[in-house]
Amino acid sequence: MAINDNMSPRGVVHAGDLPDQPAPMATEGAVAWMRDNLFNGPFNSILSLIALALVLYIVPGTLSWLVFDANWTGGAEACQANPDGACWPFVSSRWEQFLYGFYEHSERWRINILLIILAVGIAWLAIERLPGRGLAAILMLFVYPVFAFFMLYGSETLGLPIVETSQWGGFTLTLVIALSGIVASLPLGVLLALGRRSKMPIISLLSTVFIEFWRGIPLVAVLFMATIMFPLFLPAGVTFDQLLRAVIGVALFSSAYMAEVVRGGLQAIPKGQYEGAMALGLPFGKMMRLIILPQALKIVIPGIVNTFIGLFKDTTLVLIIALFDLLGVVQASIADPNWSIRSVPYTGYAFVAIVFWICCYSMARYSRYIEDKLHTGHKR
Known part of the structure; x- marks a missing residue:
């Protein structure tokens, strides 16, 4: 069966070049995320625009008060001179x-030690590549609370003031x-x-x-x-x-x-x-x-x-x-x-x-x- 170049019946490959098609919509990146999560319909688009307007209305003034116009140095006098900033x-x-x-000021080193141990223990439990995480869990759940109590409250036996x-x-x-x-x-x-x-x-x-x-x-x-x-x-x-x-x-x-x-x-x-x-x-x-x-x-x-x-x-x-x-x-x-x-x-x-x-x-x-x-x- 002869194929006529001017005809393109269904199921027959067109002999000439097809016209360029538009590029597919991006599925990754910030634009794709905004399209899929913020502007994926009329209602969500309206809500997103309202939320954006609120953010633009609130955030600049808040940042200005907390950071840009705030008092960072000096004392009460500096804050008194500029009461419009944090x-x-x-x-x-x-x-x-x-x-x-x-x-007690002289005993605050006890709290510092406990905070350091707490930070190390949390890091030990959170970072998977560190060994002995099971031991860390036992120490933090059972040993650390008892140790923390005696450190905070004190013990005459251990030489720690009450x-x-x-x-x-x-x-x-x-x-x-x-x-x-x-x-x-x-x-x-x-x-x-x-x-x-x-x-x-x-x-x-x-x-x-x-x-x-x-x-x-x-x-x-x-x-x-x-x-x-x-x-x-x-x-x-x-x-x-x-x-x-x-x-x-x-x-x-x-x-x-x-x-x-x-x-x-x-x-x-x-x-x-x-x-x-x-x-x-x-x-x-x-x-x-x-x-x-x-x-x-x-x-x-x-x-x-x-x-x-x-x-x-x-x-x-x-x-x-x-x-x-x-x-x-x-x-x-x-x-x-x-x-x-x-x-x-x-x-x-x-x-x-x-x-x-x-x-x-x-x-x-x-x-x-x-x-x-x-x-x-x-x-x-």
Whole structure:
């Protein structure tokens, strides 16, 4: 069959050159990301433009106040002369108080050692190529808290002067409450989640009552009960450290939320996983430890980290029971008449916000890294 060059029936290759086609749309790069995520439809495009307008309206003025027009050197006089910018000399002159609180000046080297060990331990756990990460986890979870307590509080046996918890404060106190609550709430939350799903009615009832009780009251009420009401139930002459009461209250409060997060992960595990474990003859403890809990905890990593972040931010509530964490120390410093300047309160609160944002965002980023490593969900 002869093919006519002027004809191009379907299924016949055209004898001449085809016209150039437009280049395909880019699938990588900033433009492609904006098209796929910000301008992938009329509604999203409108929302993106509104958000961009808000950013352009807020960010320049904020940066101008925080950075470009701010006071970086001098003292109260410089901030008084320029009240329209942030007063960072206020922070630089009080940074020791913000970090150590009212801790004895001659004993602050103990806090420095603990902060260095904490930073090294976190790096040891976070960097995969470092050896002995299992040993690091054991040391940081079990050995470090005991060592930190004796270092902070002191021990006559070890030759360390006693520093009462009423003198603890600042960012150090924030870390003490947050880390203690985090370390205690996760294992307790796992036990409560397992107890609530237990087939034994008494265990299930007790776990349910515990979870619903602590979830049904605000943390402010928990702190008030731990500080004011709890001592009323103690025998005469028996005292309980106020900070320890606050830490226990925060840990129990957080564990109730953690239990529900873990329970959601347990319910997401297919029934076949339980049946397969039982078919292998594994007892309940090994089934949970080796098969069920690793999968469940991997699924709920976002929820666990979200609870940790909420706990870290809730530490600021201890101010109402006269424990001066970072926010409490900053507020006390703002009341100093020597710094009675219009920009000082805003600068202090901005400093607290920046510190908390750095800590919370670091936890969130590490959570994302763990999720991507374990392939816990769809690519975000």
